Structure formats: C-alpha cells, structure tokens
Amino acid sequence: MNKLLSIASLAALAVSAPALAQETEKTEFPSPNAIVDAAPASDWVKMAPSDLLVMDLAPGAEGNARRVVIQLMPEPFSQGWIRNIRKLAEAKFWDGTSINRVQDNYVVQWGDAGYDNPESGETEQKALPDGLETVPESEYLSKLTPIDGESSNIDNSDPASDAKEGYRDDAYGTALFGLGWPLGSGNNSLWPIHCYGAVGVGRNYSPDTGSGAELYTVIGHAPRHLDRNIAVVGRIIEGIEYLSSLPRGKGQLGFYEDASKRVPISSIRLGDALDEDPAPAFEYLNTESKVFAKYADARANRRDPFFIKPAGGADICNIPVPVRRVSGE
Amino acid sequence: MNKLLSIASLAALAVSAPALAQETEKTEFPSPNAIVDAAPASDWVKMAPSDLLVMDLAPGAEGNARRVVIQLMPEPFSQGWIRNIRKLAEAKFWDGTSINRVQDNYVVQWGDAGYDNPESGETEQKALPDGLETVPESEYLSKLTPIDGESSNIDNSDPASDAKEGYRDDAYGTALFGLGWPLGSGNNSLWPIHCYGAVGVGRNYSPDTGSGAELYTVIGHAPRHLDRNIAVVGRIIEGIEYLSSLPRGKGQLGFYEDASKRVPISSIRLGDALDEDPAPAFEYLNTESKVFAKYADARANRRDPFFIKPAGGADICNIPVPVRRVSGE
Numbered sequence: 001m002n003k004l005l006s007i008a009s010l011a012a013l014a015v016s017a018p019a020l021a022q023e024t025e026k027t028e029f030p031s032p033n034a035i036v037d038a039a040p041a042s043d044w045v046k047m048a049p050s051d052l053l054v055m056d057l058a059p060g061a062e063g064n065a066r067r068v069v070i071q072l073m074p075e076p077f078s079q080g081w082i083r084n085i086r087k088l089a090e091a092k093f094w095d096g097t098s099i100n101r102v103q104d105n106y107v108v109q110w111g112d113a114g115y116d117n118p119e120s121g122e123t124e125q126k127a128l129p130d131g132l133e134t135v136p137e138s139e140y141l142s143k144l145t146p147i148d149g150e151s152s153n154i155d156n157s158d159p160a161s162d163a164k165e166g167y168r169d170d171a172y173g174t175a176l177f178g179l180g181w182p183l184g185s186g187n188n189s190l191w192p193i194h195c196y197g198a199v200g201v202g203r204n205y206s207p208d209t210g211s212g213a214e215l216y217t218v219i220g221h222a223p224r225h226l227d228r229n230i231a232v233v234g235r236i237i238e239g240i241e242y243l244s245s246l247p248r249g250k251g252q253l254g255f256y257e258d259a260s261k262r263v264p265i266s267s268i269r270l271g272d273a274l275d276e277d278p279a280p281a282f283e284y285l286n287t288e289s290k291v292f293a294k295y296a297d298a299r300a301n302r303r304d305p306f307f308i309k310p311a312g313g314a315d316i317c318n319i320p321v322p323v324r325r326v327s328g329e
Numbered sequence: 330m331n332k333l334l335s336i337a338s339l340a341a342l343a344v345s346a347p348a349l350a351q352e353t354e355k356t357e358f359p360s361p362n363a364i365v366d367a368a369p370a371s372d373w374v375k376m377a378p379s380d381l382l383v384m385d386l387a388p389g390a391e392g393n394a395r396r397v398v399i400q401l402m403p404e405p406f407s408q409g410w411i412r413n414i415r416k417l418a419e420a421k422f423w424d425g426t427s428i429n430r431v432q433d434n435y436v437v438q439w440g441d442a443g444y445d446n447p448e449s450g451e452t453e454q455k456a457l458p459d460g461l462e463t464v465p466e467s468e469y470l471s472k473l474t475p476i477d478g479e480s481s482n483i484d485n486s487d488p489a490s491d492a493k494e495g496y497r498d499d500a501y502g503t504a505l506f507g508l509g510w511p512l513g514s515g516n517n518s519l520w521p522i523h524c525y526g527a528v529g530v531g532r533n534y535s536p537d538t539g540s541g542a543e544l545y546t547v548i549g550h551a552p553r554h555l556d557r558n559i560a561v562v563g564r565i566i567e568g569i570e571y572l573s574s575l576p577r578g579k580g581q582l583g584f585y586e587d588a589s590k591r592v593p594i595s596s597i598r599l600g601d602a603l604d605e606d607p608a609p610a611f612e613y614l615n616t617e618s619k620v621f622a623k624y625a626d627a628r629a630n631r632r633d634p635f636f637i638k639p640a641g642g643a644d645i646c647n648i649p650v651p652v653r654r655v656s657g658e
Contacts, residue, residue, distance in 0.1 A: 247570075308557075315551070
C-alpha cells in the first residue's frame with residue numbers, strides 16, 4: 001500500500017533562510033502578510049471543490065450560520081481514510097450527528113455520539129455506509145522512493161547533513177513544506193503533521209486506525225506526538241472559530257457530559273456536492289514559490305515595526321500556509 | 330538593571346532523554362499523568378499567595394462564576410512589570426475594565442478599553458496609579474553571570490556543544506526548564522517563553538515596553554516569535570477556558586468591534602489580598618526533580634497504550650509544567 005512519491009515534486013524549504021534575510025536587510029521589511037498580499041496570481045493554487053469538505057453546524061445562539069470548511073490532503077497522504085470520508089459525506093452519514101468533545105488546548109471532535117435506546121438499554125450507533133476500507137497503520141507514513149538512482153535527500157538519519165541541504169530538524173524529525181502542506185520526514189518517509197487546525201481521524205487502540213467517521217481538529221498547541229500515530233486527513237481553512245470557541249466539555253477528555261451541550265451538525269458535504277452558486281472556492285500559496293520562501297523567512301525573522309529581536313527561526317506550525325477565498329465560477 | 334542568576338540554581342533538562350527511555354522500556358509504561366500522580370509530596374513546590382493574580386470575570390450566560398488564576402514569574406524574570414502589576418492590582422485598577430480582544434490561535438487581551446466621552450468627543454483612559462516603572466527593553470532578557478570563574482554552560486553559540494551537555498536547541502534558541510518554568514536561552518541569557526497560557530504585557534511600538542496595565546494570554550500555538558520582544562510575566566494555572574472559549578472578535582487583530590461583546594472584569598486581586606477562606610492555593614512540580622525528568626521523557630516518548638510510535642522528542646511547549654490545586658490553610 002505504500003505510495004510512490006517523486007522527490008522532485010516536493011519543495012525543500014528551510015524554515016529559516018539566512019540568505020534571504022540578508023537580502024531583505026538592505027531594503028524595507030514588509031510583514032509576512034504584506035509579502036503574501038503582493039504574490040502574483042500565478043503563485044496561487046486553486047483547490048478542487050472535490051477536495052473540500054463543508055460542515056454546517058446548527059445556527060449559533062444569535063441565529064448566525066456556522067460553516068467550517070476543510071481541505072482534504074492530496075496524494076499520497078492518508079488516501080484510504082479520505083476515500084472513506086468521501087463515501088461518508090456522499091451517504092450523508094454526518095447529518096444529524098454532533099460535536100461531542102471540546103478539550104482545551106487540544107482538540108474538538110465530532111461524529112456519531114450514539115443513541116441510548118430506552119428499550120434495549122444499549123447505546124446504538126448509526127450504521128456506517130457499505131464499502132469503507134480498513135486502512136493499515138503503514139499508511140500513517142508515505143514511503144519515498146528515490147528517483148534516477150539517487151538516494152533520497154530527505155533521509156534525516158544524519159541531522160547534520162540535512163541541515164546542510166536546507167531542511168530543518170525539530171524535536172519530531174525534519175520539517176519541510178511540500179505540495180502546499182507542512183510535513184514531517186525521516187527515514188525515507190514523509191508524514192502529515194498536527195498543526196493548529198489539522199483534521200485527523202479518531203480511532204480506538206491499535207491496531208484500529210479509525211474509519212474516518214469520527215474526526216477531530218487541533219485547537220491548541222500543535223500536539224505533534226500524535227504524528228504517525230493517527231491519520232491526518234486535512235486542515236480547516238475557514239470557520240475554525242466556530243469550533244475553537246465552543247465551551248469546553250467537563251467530562252473526561254473534554255467530552256460533553258450533558259448531551260444537550262453537543263452542537264448539532266446539520267450537514268457535511270464535499271465541495272462539489274453543494275447545491276450552491278457560486279460554490280465555495282479557495283486557493284493556497286504555492287509552497288514551491290519564491291514568494292512562499294520569502295513569507296516563511298519573514299515569519300522566522302520578524303522585522304516589521306513591532307519587533308525588536310527577530311527570532312532567527314520558526315517552528316513549522318508557526319508558518320501557516322496562506323489560504324484565501326476567491327470568487328467561485 | 331541586569332539580574333544575576335546563579336547557574337547552579339537552574340535545572341538543565343534535555344527535552345528528550347534517551348537514557349531514561351531505555352530504562353522504562355523494560356518495565357511498564359505509565360502515562361505522563363500517572364507519573365505526575367505518583368510524585369512524592371516533597372517534589373511539589375507551594376506557590377506564595379502573593380505570586381497569584383486572581384481575575385474574576387462577570388458571571389457567564391448561565392450565571393456561573395468565571396475565575397482565572399495567574400501565577401506570576403519568579404525573580405529574575407520581568408520583575409519591573411510584575412512590580413507594576415502588583416501596584417495595579419492593589420489600586421483595583423482593573424475592576425470594571427474588560428476583555429477586549431480575542432484573536433483565534435493567538436491571544437486574549439484585557440485592560441482599559443477607554444471611554445468615549447460624548448462631550449469632548451475623545452476617548453478617555455482610566456488614570457494609572459502613581460509610581461509605575463518604565464521598564465527598559467533589556468529586561469526582556471536575564472543575563473547570566475558565570476560563577477566560580479567557569480563560563481556559562483547555557484551559551485548556545487555552538488549548538489553542537491549544547492546538545493552534548495543535555496540542552497535541546499529549537500528554532501528559537503535553546504530550551505530548558507528552570508525554577509518551575511519553560512525558558513529560552515542563548516548568548517549567556519535566559520528569557521521566559523510564550524507557551525499556551527503564558528501571560529504577557531501589551532505594548533506600543535518600541536521603545537515602549539508596556540506598563541502592565543494591558544495584559545494578554547496565549548490561546549493558540551505558541552507564538553515564540555514574541556519571545557524577547559514583549560515581557561512575559563506569568564501563566565494561567567486555572568480557568569483559561571473562560572478566556573479561550575470566548576467568541577472571537579471580528580475587528581482587526583481580533584478586537585471586539587461591538588463594545589457590548591466585551592466581557593466585564595469584576596476584579597483582579599493578588600492572591601494574598603483576597604478576602605476568602607480558604608484562599609486559593611496551588612503547587613507546581615519541581616522542574617529540578619527526577620519525577621519531572623521522567624514526566625518530560627514520557628511526554629517526549631509516549632508509550633501509554635494509545636501510542637504506536639514514540640516521537641523521540643518534544644517541543645518544550647508540549648511539556649507543560651504540572652500544576653495542582655491544594656487545600657488552603
């Protein structure tokens with residue numbers, strides 16, 4: 001089940017970039033946002049509507065709409081779970097389910113909370129659609145296959161040599177951007193990582209890997225210890241505030257003890273299944289572009305007027321990939 | 330104004346600890362929480378009530394009390410601002426002020442939002458108490474003075490030598506625990522860092538350093554680029570959920586555009602000025618203890634049943650210093 005990934009298709013970007021830093025020192029120091037705003041249209045990559053998952057919560061206390069938009073990960077990452085998620089959305093599985101868990105500085109989790117059948121005395125779960133895959137744990141990683149007889153330059157078995165080649169080690173492996181996403185790497189593998197807003201697949205104890213019916217998102221400091229232990233399938237690109245500002249659950253792990261606190265999910269649909277005109281449309285900044293490198297450098301070395309001491313580096317989760325909403329077709 | 334700090338008084342703890350990891354592999358693998366729960370009473374350090382800042386918000390929508398407890402930093406860190414904060418609390422400066430800013434994945438900020446005087450057409454600010462210090466920017470850092478003629482072992486000008494001595498470099502310098510707090514270090518200096526729940530002092534453009542009247546706390550991924558750029562004066566040890574779950578502000582930087590959204594602050598008092606019996610009492614786990622080292626190792630190498638792949642390291646902000654409430658005297 002391992003996917004091939006051509007190394008040539010990946011951006012290799014140092015999280016700190018001293019060369020760029022020296023260049024910009026001579027001129028003005030635009031903020032990271034100003035750099036992104038000045039990016040040419042050709043550096044923005046359109047997201048396919050079929051790669052969006054749109055969750056509508058029941059209206060808020062003031063009757064306001066609450067829509068959360070998720071971008072699903074591209075190949076070769078987590079595709080087994082993503083196929084399941086597409087099937088679950090097509091089957092309207094999540095309609096009528098709920099947000100069941102809000103744990104401070106950790107995650108918000110949603111799915112079928114179950115129904116306590118008073119006749120049987122049992123908690124009954126909604127039936128899953130047919131044909132969901134059981135995805136193996138090996139799919140938490142994507143193996144890299146060297147091309148053209150060269151050995152991978154993403155092998156971080158020797159951290160010092162990595163540093164030379166422009167990658168940056170952190171406590172969790174080597175961090176880099178590729179295909180529009182923050183990634184971890186090491187031992188000829190790549191994996192998606194848990195930054196703020198990452199969407200993952202809830203599971204039981206190993207060897208269970210979860211079906212995708214139970215999802216969560218990160219609402220606190222990046223819990224990177226979950227990397228390679230749970231499938232990451234996407235990231236929230238709009239509306240995370242409707243999840244991150246929910247009252248924290250008082251039960252164990254932040255589950256709502258009082259079922260009336262659960263937030264109803266009206267529907268979850270793939271972006272191309274929405275009956276809306278225009279459909280929601282988004283773009284992300286090409287992580288292989290020069291503008292992205294300049295943006296990442298500015299995040300690592302803040303020189304806009306507020307700052308007096310540039311950090312000289314940045315945690316990969318402190319360099320969110322810029323995303324913007326565009327007018328649909 | 331630089332403070333002396335004896336290096337001998339500091340814990341030097343690697344964020345990953347392979348030696349410990351090997352020891353525990355032979356036996357059972359308690360979770361980080363289980364390790365903390367088993368700590369002897371002697372490893373817990375009592376916080377002085379005078380080092381607590383207790384903020385009571387107006388009751389929530391359901392009439393519930395909303396109390397947030399902050400622990401102030403110990404010497405030698407940020408003491409000029411902390412002296413100001415003590416004066417502001419004694420003067421009851423914050424009573425009747427409000428939470429004015431909630432920016433998703435960033436900060437919650439509170440203080441005097443000002444009053445629009447309809448007669449003058451001006452926004453008027455509450456008068457600050459007399460005698461507040463203007464703290465210099467040099468106080469964002471604490472200089473280390475080598476003792477006994479030895480040079481500092483916290484100089485990270487050579488990252489490789491640091492690694493050998495048990496510290497861990499991250500993108501922001503060298504990370505270590507000391508005096509119960511996560512700290513950054515480099516160039517013979519130490520500084521407090523912005524982890525989730527850290528409390529800092531809002532300021533205007535440099536050379537302003539803020540008085541302490543305007544405070545914020547981190548409610549997202551650690552914004553470490555703020556380290557050494559703003560004073561960190563403490564951390565929230567209870568009740569952060571009353572801040573982190575507030576609706577996000579729709580104005581620039583997450584300020585509430587609609588003044589009616591601001592959350593009133595009933596009072597902010599030092600812990601020893603509260604007229605309560607028992608007074609709130611807390612302890613933190615001694616970061617110089619063996620139990621803390623074991624806990625930090627378990628956070629970096631999760632082997633409790635849910636995990637299949639220990640990370641082998643941890644970001645310092647993913648190792649929160651354990652704090653517990655105890656019965657007051």
